[in-house]
Amino acid sequence: MFSRGIKCKSPAVGPTPLSRKTLILPDRVRLREIALAYLGVGATAFGGPVVIQKLRKMPASRKWLTEKEMDEGLSLVQLYPGTIGMDLVAYTGYRLRGATGAVVATTSFALPSFLLILLLSWLYFTFGTLPWMPSLFLGLEALVIGILCNLLIDLGRSNLRTTGRAIVGAAAFGALLFKMNAIAIVFLALALGALFLRPKAREEHFGEDVEESAGPKRWLGIGAVTGAVFAAVLAALAIPSLMSSMGLVFFKIGSVAFGNGATILPLIQADVVNKHQWLTPGQFADGIAMGQITPGPFLITAAFVGYKMAGAAGAALATFAIFSPSIAMTLVFTELFRHVRHLEGARGALAGVMASFVGLLALMVIQLGSHALKGPKEFIFAALALAGVRYLKLDAALVFAAGLSLWAIVSMI
Numbered sequence: 001m002f003s004r005g006i007k008c009k010s011p012a013v014g015p016t017p018l019s020r021k022t023l024i025l026p027d028r029v030r031l032r033e034i035a036l037a038y039l040g041v042g043a044t045a046f047g048g049p050v051v052i053q054k055l056r057k058m059p060a061s062r063k064w065l066t067e068k069e070m071d072e073g074l075s076l077v078q079l080y081p082g083t084i085g086m087d088l089v090a091y092t093g094y095r096l097r098g099a100t101g102a103v104v105a106t107t108s109f110a111l112p113s114f115l116l117i118l119l120l121s122w123l124y125f126t127f128g129t130l131p132w133m134p135s136l137f138l139g140l141e142a143l144v145i146g147i148l149c150n151l152l153i154d155l156g157r158s159n160l161r162t163t164g165r166a167i168v169g170a171a172a173f174g175a176l177l178f179k180m181n182a183i184a185i186v187f188l189a190l191a192l193g194a195l196f197l198r199p200k201a202r203e204e205h206f207g208e209d210v211e212e213s214a215g216p217k218r219w220l221g222i223g224a225v226t227g228a229v230f231a232a233v234l235a236a237l238a239i240p241s242l243m244s245s246m247g248l249v250f251f252k253i254g255s256v257a258f259g260n261g262a263t264i265l266p267l268i269q270a271d272v273v274n275k276h277q278w279l280t281p282g283q284f285a286d287g288i289a290m291g292q293i294t295p296g297p298f299l300i301t302a303a304f305v306g307y308k309m310a311g312a313a314g315a316a317l318a319t320f321a322i323f324s325p326s327i328a329m330t331l332v333f334t335e336l337f338r339h340v341r342h343l344e345g346a347r348g349a350l351a352g353v354m355a356s357f358v359g360l361l362a363l364m365v366i367q368l369g370s371h372a373l374k375g376p377k378e379f380i381f382a383a384l385a386l387a388g389v390r391y392l393k394l395d396a397a398l399v400f401a402a403g404l405s406l407w408a409i410v411s412m413i
Helices: 031-044 048-061 066-078 086-126 132-159 162-179 180-195 216-238 241-254 261-275 282-293 297-340 344-372 376-391 396-412
Strands: none
Touching: 031 048, 031 086, 031 376, 048 066, 048 086, 066 086, 066 297, 086 282, 086 297, 132 162, 132 282, 132 344, 132 376, 132 396, 162 180, 162 344, 180 241, 180 261, 180 344, 216 241, 216 297, 241 261, 241 297, 261 282, 261 297, 261 344, 282 297, 282 344, 282 396, 344 376, 376 396
16 A cells, blocks of 8 residues: 555754644635646656655645644545545545535546546547557556556555465455455455454554544535435436446445555456456556556546446546545545544454455456466566566656557567
């Protein structure tokens, strides 16, 4: 999981750390400022850990929140389902301007990558049958396998550190291999983790002046956002259609999946590719690649799936469905976090879920690799991508740009 346990320590010497007394009052931070700030981050931030660091540092640099308060948010968003980056954006927007601020911040953060993935999806499904497009995406699929291998190594090192966690991860791998439902695997791992895994509590740094309770206006905002999410789910249940089925799949995944894009992708694959067969394995791998080469949230890949199903409307629905459940949870948990952050069972449940995601991701990489790595050239490019991001510390977007250029040259020889 990206940036777990990040701590913000005050320097022994040097400038005084930002304190609540030096911040701009939240009601003086205009919604327009929030929108422009997150449009900027969403349009320029590539790579999970880099995005998290930018999202953590930006509010403090603008004197909106202290770094301690951002660390509080970073701890909070790891305790419930959803993607860390998007939920950290929701946390910041909520702390600044309530539910309206959260909606403005998350929409602005996702908008640049959504528009770009919309364009790429149109190009892909319109021109993908041209002679040069399949060859290009063969290279793209090989590169994405290398990137996913790096993510698998990182997640394995951080989430399989004990025998108990390794057993949970291996069991999840085997269960999915024998066709057990991926969501059921996640819930089983959560229960096992809560009962048997006991990770040690980390030293955390929390904001100094966190509100003790939300006022009526803020709870009304929370109710409005959560109500909108529930209304959308009920509408999908009441009006059966292909769009509704797709929306429910992404609502379900967004409601139960912990971590980052890499941990959630296996759940998407299990439903979209294996169960419903809305995408082929190759199309899914290409969608992952598009999510990698666009800035902002990695799970914008959901829009690619939605576009395949129902054009721009499907892309918008899939994006809303994958992100909105955890955004609503963020608003609630921001108010309740102080009551649950020290519970041993909550830490164990999270450890179990993350260990299971490593097993699910491992099987996904094997399945995608068996489709994408058709010969020595594909294996070499996957290895180069892995080496580039892992050992040379190159940005994933740079690896894709350089890798595709080299692939095009090699393919013409």
